[in-house]
Amino acid sequence: MLKEDVTINDTTEIAKKCLFTGIKVKDYDRVKTNEGKPLIKYKVEIGHYTKHFIVCEKCFEKTKNLIDKNQNAIHSHLLNGFNFIDEDKNILDGKEIHYKSIENFIQTIPIFKNPSDILNNIFIKIMETGLKEHKKYFLPLFIKNSQSYLLFYLNSSDEKELYLETLHEKKLISCTKLATAFTIAPTYQGLIKYLEITDEGTKSNRCFIAMSFDEDDLILFQKGISPACSELGFNAIRVDQVHPESDQTINDLIISEIKKSKFLISDFTKHKNGVYFEAGYGLGRGKKVIYTCHEDYFDKLHFDVKHFPILIYSSPEDLKKKLIAKIEAFILD
Numbered sequence: 001m002l003k004e005d006v007t008i009n010d011t012t013e014i015a016k017k018c019l020f021t022g023i024k025v026k027d028y029d030r031v032k033t034n035e036g037k038p039l040i041k042y043k044v045e046i047g048h049y050t051k052h053f054i055v056c057e058k059c060f061e062k063t064k065n066l067i068d069k070n071q072n073a074i075h076s077h078l079l080n081g082f083n084f085i086d087e088d089k090n091i092l093d094g095k096e097i098h099y100k101s102i103e104n105f106i107q108t109i110p111i112f113k114n115p116s117d118i119l120n121n122i123f124i125k126i127m128e129t130g131l132k133e134h135k136k137y138f139l140p141l142f143i144k145n146s147q148s149y150l151l152f153y154l155n156s157s158d159e160k161e162l163y164l165e166t167l168h169e170k171k172l173i174s175c176t177k178l179a180t181a182f183t184i185a186p187t188y189q190g191l192i193k194y195l196e197i198t199d200e201g202t203k204s205n206r207c208f209i210a211m212s213f214d215e216d217d218l219i220l221f222q223k224g225i226s227p228a229c230s231e232l233g234f235n236a237i238r239v240d241q242v243h244p245e246s247d248q249t250i251n252d253l254i255i256s257e258i259k260k261s262k263f264l265i266s267d268f269t270k271h272k273n274g275v276y277f278e279a280g281y282g283l284g285r286g287k288k289v290i291y292t293c294h295e296d297y298f299d300k301l302h303f304d305v306k307h308f309p310i311l312i313y314s315s316p317e318d319l320k321k322k323l324i325a326k327i328e329a330f331i332l333d
């Protein structure tokens with residue numbers, strides 16, 4: 001009896017805050033599924049977004065350590081408009097969130113390996129936010145002090161100030177610190193730099209990934225492609241994990257992400273039509289494309305891509321090793 005009381009108290013304590021961000025929530029509720037499994041249900045404001053979370057308590061307990069270790073990063077990712085999704089890519093807003101979705105969400109948070117990646121990311125975020133808020137014209141932007149470091153995937157306000165000052169010193173932005181906010185305006189050099197990064201992607205640290213998005217292929221991304229890219233300072237971008245603008249179709253999104261990328265990795269395993277299109281579009285934009293294919297699927301490839309040098313692999317680990325060698329020789333050289 002005593003043991004059960006303790007368990008209930010613990011959970012009630014946890015449920016007063018958002019399980020993923022630690023933000024205080026008012027209207028939380030504990031409900032049960034038809035099978036009697038406990039769920040924690042609440043609404044929380046994260047930046048511009050209102051999220052309706054329904055979290056499976058058992059699955060939350062299983063991932064609690066992972067969540068605690070990554071709380072800032074999870075908060076950042078949610079603030080940047082990313083969502084928990086299920087195996088069929090449905091956004092889990094107001095729907096039950098279980099183990100796999102939590103694990104998948106955490107694994108897809110971008111990792112910035114060094115200060116220059118962080119700086120680039122902050123710069124692009126500032127420019128894109130400024131451009132989005134004012135449509136095509138970049139006008140001064142207000143970045144509030146409290147917690148806005150999370151928007152940039154940073155750990156503290158001090159860190160944020162340091163990076164903003166650096167961008168200011170590099171004359172990429174003009175930044176003024178007010179009592180409760182920063183006001184940030186673009187500079188001529190900044191706009192040029194932004195166009196360089198986004199129009200042609202030559203200085204970008206993004207790599208566009210064209211591949212099958214079937215659930216059983218996720219492991220290829222998680223254990224092969226993504227770690228190979230991040231080991232060399234690139235962020236692997238899967239378009240199904242990017243939040244589109246409200247007026248943007250999926251095709252617009254694909255095209256804008258390819259433009260922003262330095263290079264592409266096209267995996268022909270399963271012969272998805274989209275992969276052929278995206279590789280072709282990338283090539284047309286003058287991007288370098290790395291072609292990969294699982295050994296079981298190579299024989300069935302379209303004749304016209306068989307002429308390209310294709311990395312053939314046997315496992316995600318094998319793919320990772322071969323990709324690192326290929327990126328070093330073909331992209332970084």
Ligand SMILES: [Zn+2]
Nearest residue numbers: 056059098099
């Ligand atoms: Zn569950």
